[in-house]
Amino acid sequence: SDVSWQKQAIEQTRLNIILFINIAIFAVVLVLTLWQLVKTKRVNQHHYEQSVLDPLTQLFNRHGFHQSVDSLDNKSGFLLIADIDNFKSINDRFGHNIGDKVLHRVAKTLKQQVRDSDIVARYGGEEFVIFFPSQDSNQLKMISQRLICSVSALDFSDLNENLKQVTISVGLDKGSVEANHFELLYEKADTLLYKAKSSGKNQFIMGHLESASV
Ligand SMILES: Nc1nc2c(ncn2[C@@H]2O[C@H](COP(=O)(O)OP(=O)(O)OP(=O)(O)O)[C@@H](O)[C@H]2O)c(=O)[nH]1
The missing domain is CATH 1.20.5 (Single alpha-helices involved in coiled-coils or other helix-helix interfaces)
Known part of the structure; x- marks a missing residue:
């Protein structure tokens, strides 16, 4: 119905x-x-x-560096330490703000000059560390030279006209970044960095091989 x-x-x-x-x-x-x-x-x-990550440079911090290195299959290669020369006087003369900008630009340059497979970190205040999973010492010489040249070629005159040039010193050596070997390799590279500083800065010294300067 x-x-x-x-x-x-x-x-x-x-x-x-x-x-x-x-x-x-x-x-x-x-x-x-x-x-x-x-x-x-x-x-x-x-x-x-x-x-x-380090907030200032966006590079790995110390923790990030070790985490990346620990995850690598091949843990032997070159450890490079780069330290900005006379950074204390840059801070003192131009102020911390400009010091931070210098750190940022140097970090960016270092990162740009290496491969994505190389691990770049800001390891301390004005100290950068790079691990290269490579055994080729000639290649590492060229890269070290290139890092030093590209930093010294940076132009900071927009920050302060009296800030003419910033340079880095570099120490590097071959070895293993395996957890229990890292300390030894770091100390070797750091000693070479100290030598590069004490023999005039703006240069690199490589372990087991002859030194070279800019
Ligand atoms: N602006 C700024 N300065 C920093 C930072 N971290 C560390 N520093 C400064 O870096 C300076 C490092 O100075 P030193 O270790 O004496 O070395 P240096 O003046 O670079 O001299 P050399 O290494 O011998 O060439 C110190 O004055 C620190 O205060 C940061 O994040 N920002």
Whole structure:
């Protein structure tokens, strides 16, 4: 009859509305869950970056350096330490703010001059460390030379017209960055860096091989 047909139609409409509401709720919950997931992932990424990156230069910090090096399959290669020359006097003469900008530019230059597979870090105040998973000492000589030249060629006159040039000294040696060998390799490179500083700065000294200067 007409009445029962009408009742059926109303019932059908009611079911359709309920179905629609359920689908809508499901869609909203799905979107919210996905959004929450993306947010959590971003926050985790941010925390991770803060724990391994140096905020001033965006290079790895000491912790990030060791984490990267620990994850390498091949742990033998060259460890290079680069230290900005007379940085204390740059700070004293031009102020910490300019000192920070110098650090930032030097960091960027060092990073630009090496491969993505080389691990670059700001290891201390004005000291940078690079690990090269390479055995080629001639190549490392060329890279050291290039790092020194590219820093000394940087122009800082926009920061202060009296800030003519910034140089680095470099010590590097071959060895293993395996956890229990690292200290020894670092000390060898650091001793060579000290030699490069005490024999005039703006130069590199490489372990087991002859030195070279700019
Ligand atoms: N602006 C700035 N200065 C820093 C930072 N970290 C360390 N320094 C400064 O770096 C200077 C390092 O000075 P020293 O270790 O005496 O060495 P140096 O003057 O570079 O002399 P040499 O290494 O012998 O060439 C100190 O004055 C520190 O205060 C930083 O994040 N920002």
